[in-house]
Amino acid sequence: MDDRLQNAPVGVLVASLDGTLTALNEVAQSLVDLTDDATGSPLAEIFPRSVEDSLLVAFEGDSVTETSFQEYYPELERWLDISVAATDEDVTIYLQDVTQQKRYEQSIEQLRTERKRTAVIEDVLSEILAELVGATSREEIAETICRSLGDADIYEFAWVGEREIGSDDLVIHAVGGDADETFVAIRDALDDDTARTLEERAVKSGHLQSAQPLADNPRVPESVWTAGFADGVQSALAIPLVYGSNVHGVVGVYAAGTEAFSDRERTTFKTLGEVAGFAVTAARNRNLLLSDTVAELTFEVGDSSFLSQLSQSLDSTVLLEGMVPHGDDALLCFVSVEDTDVEAVEDAAAGIEEIVDTRTVRESESGGTVELTIQGSTPLLAISSLGGTVRRANFESGTGQIVVELPPDGDVRRIADTVSRDYDMEFVAKEERERSVTTAREFRDALNDRLTERQRTVLQTAYLADYFESPRGSNAEEVAASLNITGSTLLHHLRAGQRKLLDAYLDEAPHPSEEH
Known part of the structure; x- marks a missing residue:
């Protein structure tokens, strides 16, 4: 050379x-x-x-x-x-x-591919989210998800499952795309007690589960990744349908590439799971709202409930007056206690894990009302997440009873079994009752009967004077001057009238201190 x-x-x-x-x-x-x-x-x-x-x-x-x-x-x-x-x-x-050059070219190509995939994914998910807004049933929600994901070129198939009544087993609700042998293997694995699919793990944990590639993940049953290899399916993502602390079901998405789901895609799919979980809950609540009949379920509550513990610690009767969701996994519970100093509630609550804060709302010689901030998984939050409404709840000396209102459809048994399985509660009775249909005119007439003439006058004047607007068109002194009354008198009538309006809206009995 x-x-x-x-x-x-x-x-x-x-x-x-x-x-x-x-x-x-x-x-x-x-x-x-x-x-x-x-x-x-x-x-x-x-x-x-x-x-x-x-x-x-x-x-x-x-x-x-x-x-x-x-x-x-x-x-x-x-x-x-x-x-x-x-x-x-x-x-x-x-x-x-030319290794560095090829790696640079591959990085550029990967970014281009991810950008194209992201655009497709965003279009698909936008379509799904838009349709979920108007969905009226779990079946419609499942079919919407499977149809959109199954038709997308970047995925092979998708399926939606829901918890079976009385267990953690999954029931298949819908499937879309070219499922072939891989889906058959998944279906068989769901019936096999010795195997656990990604979807079952997602429902159990409430978190996304992924396998990329299928064959390298020990959590994927051998029968599933073997069938996936034959079908050209190499990646999977299981997305739980979550609302609050409740997991309604799961979406399984399968793709051909060995790294089909980037971090950004997984984040987007997590959002899909949360929106779909909310849509399921909204559909159930809509059914309850529009139903002509309702089912009332009565549960006996054991001593592990935070309200049972509170009543036992106080050796008193504790009544749940109402509750308001407060974030994803928290509730504001308003409880009344009898024959107990409300200051004792704070001391008793300090030893109960679920109660993170207390505040006295009203105090009287015989007891009072206390606001409790509840954090974590509780039957009250679970019932709300499942589309039910707690109508009554009373606890005494460590035990209690909760009455739940539900739409009279297939969810009744499901919710009863779910709550009984997951919490220290026993389903003891069910009763169906007709709902009275009230027209807008009848509602106004009923309010007129509740309000005094002075309360109606004060409310109407304040409303027309834009007192309730933000910013206000008139302040309390200006409205009071128009009616030739003092500001304190105006506020007294406003509070009394507003209380009666809220009583009618929230279906509560009139407060005894505001009957006049």
């Missing part, structure tokens, strides 16, 4: 026409991990192998084929750019390391 080739900035190999190495420079030695001792050996024995083996192919046939190519060599962990130039006497092979 002449000095010009020996000192070239690229790797140079010289071989005979039959493929025997005759010379190489130092750059070539470094690139392909060879030494001077390699000379005299066939290239087929000493040159690293690639998938295509294009260099060795060039020496096949009656003559050497001049060619240029780029290939990855796993043994070297490098991409090499190779050019083959032949003469009548020998063959010169030029080598150049």
Whole structure:
């Protein structure tokens, strides 16, 4: 090899026409991990192998084929750019390391692909979220999700399951896309007590579960990843349908690539699970609101409930007056206590894990009302998440009873079994009752009967004077001056009138202190 080739900035190999190495420079030695001792050996024995083996192919046939190519060599962990130039006497092979360039190109291509996938995903999820807003049933929600995800080119198939009545087993509600044998394997695994699918793990934990690729994840049943390999399915994502602390069901999404779900996609799918969980709850609440009949379920509550513990600690009767959701997994519960100093409630609540704060609302000689901030999983929050309404709840000396109102459909048994299974509660009775239908005129007439003439006058004047607007068009002093009454009298009548309006809206009995 002449000095010009020996000192070239690229790797140079010289071989005979039959493929025997005759010379190489130092750059070539470094690139392909060879030494001077390699000379005299066939290239087929000493040159690293690639998938295509294009260099060795060039020496096949009656003559050497001049060619240029780029290939990855796993043994070297490098991409090499190779050019083959032949003469009548020998063959010169030029080598150049292009690993950094290929990695840069791959990164650019990966970003382009992710950008395209993100655009598709956002379009699909936007379509799903738009349709979920108007969904009126669990079945419609499941079909919407499966249809949209199953029709998307970037996914193979999707399915939606829901917890079976009385257990953590999953019942399939809908499936979309080309499921083939993989879905059959998933369905069989759901019935196999010795295997646990990603979807079952997602429902159990309430968190996303992923497997990329399926075959490398020990949590995926062998039958599922084997079927996936045959179908070309290599990635899976299980998204729980969550609302508050309750998991309604799960969405399983399956794709062809080994890394089909990026961090950004998983975050987006988590949002889908939360919105779908909210939609399920909203559909149940809508059914309760529009139903002509309701089912009342009565549960006996054991001593593990925070209200049972509170009544036992106080040795008093505790009544739940109402509750308001406060964030994803918290409630504001308003309870009244009898024959107990309300200050004792704070001391008793300090030893109960679920109660994180207390505040006295009203105090009297015989007891009072206290606001409790409840954090974590409780039957009250679960009932609300499942579409039920707690109508009455009373506790005494460590035990209690809760009456829940539900729409009279298939959810009644499901919710009863779910609450009984997950909490220290026993379902003891069910009663269906007709709901009276009240027209807007009848509602106004009923309010007129409750309000005194002075309360109606004060409310109407304040309303027309934009007292209730923000910012206010008139303040309390200005409205009071219009009625020739004092500001304190105005506020007294406003509070009394507003209380009666809220009593009518929230279906509560009139407060005894505001009957006049």
